[in-house]
Amino acid sequence: MRHAHTVEQVRAAEAALMARLPDGTLMQRAVAGLAATCARLLAGARGRVYGSRVVVLAGSGDNGGDALYAGALLARRGAAVTAVLLDPARAHPGGLAALRAARGLVLTEQEAGLAAFTGADLALDGIVGIGGRGGLRPPAQPYAAAPRPGTVVAVDVPSGVDPDTGEVPGVALRADVTVAFGTLKPGLLIDPGASYAGAVQLVGIGLDLPPAALTALQHPDVAALLPRPDTESDKYRRGVVGVAAGSARYPGAALLAVAGALRGGAGAVRYVGTAAEEVVRRFPEVLVTEGGPAGAGRVQAWVVGPGGGEGAERALREALASDVPVLVDADGLTELARLGPAALAGRTAPTLLTPHTGEAARLLAGADQGPPPQADGLAAARLRTAHRLASAYRATALLKGSTTVVAEPTGEARSNPTGTSWLATAGSGDVLAGLAGSLLAAGLAPLDAASAAAYLHGLAGRRAAGRGAPVTATDVARQLPAVWRDVHGGAAPARGAGRGARPDDARPDGRRAAAGARPGGRH
Ligand SMILES: NC(=O)C1=CN([C@@H]2O[C@H](COP(=O)(O)OP(=O)(O)OC[C@H]3O[C@@H](n4cnc5c(N)ncnc54)[C@H](O)[C@@H]3O)[C@@H](O)[C@H]2O)[C@@H](O)CC1
Numbered sequence: 033m034r035h036a037h038t039v040e041q042v043r044a045a046e047a048a049l050m051a052r053l054p055d056g057t058l059m060q061r062a063v064a065g066l067a068a069t070c071a072r073l074l075a076g077a078r079g080r081v082y083g084s085r086v087v088v089l090a091g092s093g094d095n096g097g098d099a100l101y102a103g104a105l106l107a108r109r110g111a112a113v114t115a116v117l118l119d120p121a122r123a124h125p126g127g128l129a130a131l132r133a134a135r136g137l138v139l140t141e142q143e144a145g146l147a148a149f150t151g152a153d154l155a156l157d158g159i160v161g162i163g164g165r166g167g168l169r170p171p172a173q174p175y176a177a178a179p180r181p182g183t184v185v186a187v188d189v190p191s192g193v194d195p196d197t198g199e200v201p202g203v204a205l206r207a208d209v210t211v212a213f214g215t216l217k218p219g220l221l222i223d224p225g226a227s228y229a230g231a232v233q234l235v236g237i238g239l240d241l242p243p244a245a246l247t248a249l250q251h252p253d254v255a256a257l258l259p260r261p262d263t264e265s266d267k268y269r270r271g272v273v274g275v276a277a278g279s280a281r282y283p284g285a286a287l288l289a290v291a292g293a294l295r296g297g298a299g300a301v302r303y304v305g306t307a308a309e310e311v312v313r314r315f316p317e318v319l320v321t322e323g324g325p326a327g328a329g330r331v332q333a334w335v336v337g338p339g340g341g342e343g344a345e346r347a348l349r350e351a352l353a354s355d356v357p358v359l360v361d362a363d364g365l366t367e368l369a370r371l372g373p374a375a376l377a378g379r380t381a382p383t384l385l386t387p388h389t390g391e392a393a394r395l396l397a398g399a400d401q402g403p404p405p406q407a408d409g410l411a412a413a414r415l416r417t418a419h420r421l422a423s424a425y426r427a428t429a430l431l432k433g434s435t436t437v438v439a440e441p442t443g444e445a446r447s448n449p450t451g452t453s454w455l456a457t458a459g460s461g462d463v464l465a466g467l468a469g470s471l472l473a474a475g476l477a478p479l480d481a482a483s484a485a486a487y488l489h490g491l492a493g494r495r496a497a498g499r500g501a502p503v504t505a506t507d508v509a510r511q512l513p514a515v516w517r518d519v520h521g522g523a524a525p526a527r528g529a530g531r532g533a534r535p536d537d538a539r540p541d542g543r544r545a546a547a548g549a550r551p552g553g554r555h
């Protein structure tokens with residue numbers, strides 16, 4: 033499991049630890065890890081640190097201090113280090129003195145221009161860390177648009193990315209590697225911020241941290257969550273998932289939701305709705321009933337809404353009246369937005385909502401959360417949006433998108449590391465809904481069912497895309513058995529799909545390359 037803590041949590045843990053340690057100890061721990069990572073990157077790219085060109089972009093706070101001290105350590109190993117001070121009057125005095133003592137060159141941004149940056153083998157982004165607010169300010173903005181140096185290493189967070197949310201409110205500097213201190217920050221795990229962070233490496237500095245504000249599953253976590261039949265199992269004990277989906281207009285959604293449900297670990301799938309004939313023709317193992325959820329036999333969880341069309345209102349009403357977990361998707365969410373959170377008030381079992389940002393906007397408008405929000409704004413603020421939904425509806429909310437995020441009304445949240453943009457394809461959400469519903473029926477808690485489903489779905493999308501090819505929702509469903517095996521066997525996910533391959537230390541399965549940063553911390 034990867035853990036991320038908010039700025040407030042980090043500051044509190046740092047304060048407690050700093051009170052017990054000599055001044056500067058934490059910074060020196062952070063700097064040692066940072067410099068070691070830079071040295072490894074330089075050695076990997078050039079064979080040695082000696083003679084390499086390093087530029088340090090230093091802002092006015094301790095983040096700049098870290099970068100200057102790390103620059104000093106690299107200069108002592110023979111690198112030609114140039115520091116560019118973005119706010120010369122407020123540059124970190126200790127870091128600056130250390131760099132000067134190591135014979136580093138110190139320039140203002142006017143003196144340096146962009147040449148030192150673009151010509152460097154390695155650039156350290158120490159503009160701002162967890163103290164940053166808003167996007168890059170004008171003196172730093174040209175670096176974001178300039179030709180790239182060999183490698184950009186972000187100190188703690190890529191400057192311009194909101195560490196708590198991953199929002200990028202203006203211009204931010206894209207990193208190839210981010211070296212995070214003490215713990216990850218949520219903004220490193222959630223797009224758009226995550227896409228600026230590159231490979232994320234952790235340097236432990238000994239913080240005693242509270243429960244994480246955000247977690248992200250890895251292979252072993254998912255393997256431990258997935259249901260496994262045993263000698264006592266029968267189809268009812270493994271769970272029956274009911275799927276109320278599809279309509280005369282959208283029969284395909286029924287087939288895709290059922291395909292996902294059949295590969296989610298439940299013992300049986302029961303389909304209700306107007307596509308019963310098509311479903312049974314394609315999947316003879318499915319139990320089918322016409323009508324709505326109320327008249328169907330016993331199930332342990334319902335999936336309502338994919339392609340639900342005219343039947344969605346009834347399916348939603350009847351499923352919500354049951355005392356089993358209900359996953360609401362697509363047309364079911366449109367109905368729920370019309371009814372508002374009151375429709376869930378009497379529920380005794382969990383409800384899981386699986387909107388994309390357009391549906392999230394409708395749900396929030398239906399919950400009287402002020403003026404109707406814009407879907408674009410909600411996508412840029414994914415974690416905040418998921419929290420708002422969970423709290424307004426007192427339900428688990430899975431917000432689909434470039435990083436899928438799941439939030440609980442309790443404030444717990446998970447982000448999914450396996451997504452790929454190839455999954456932005458018609459019907460892909462129907463497969464996810466069926467899969468997550470199946471895991472609910474098998475007895476997983478909503479947060480686990482939702483995040484494990486997103487994880488498998490993302491891996492299946494990557495596998496289907498291979499080295500990069502369009503995928504269909506049917507392809508994704510077909511890959512699900514293979515990714516179950518991968519997760520159990522620890523095999524690496526397919527590369528080259530989606531956002532692009534990253535160095536091994538950032539792999540969702542949590543394995544590290546030998547050359548990765550020192551593990552450290554509590555991950
Ligand atoms: N507190 C600690 O114990 C440790 C902190 N460490 C480092 O310290 C960092 C936090 O340091 P600070 O609290 O000094 O904060 P930062 O260095 O992150 O930034 C604060 C400074 O940046 C300015 N600033 C804010 N937003 C800006 C923007 N958008 N553009 C330009 N300047 C902006 C502020 O005016 C302030 O001077 C961490 O990210 C980490 O790098 C590490 O050394 C580990 C130990």
Ligand SMILES: [K+]
Pocket residue numbers: 095157158159160161186187188189190191
């Ligand atoms: K930074």
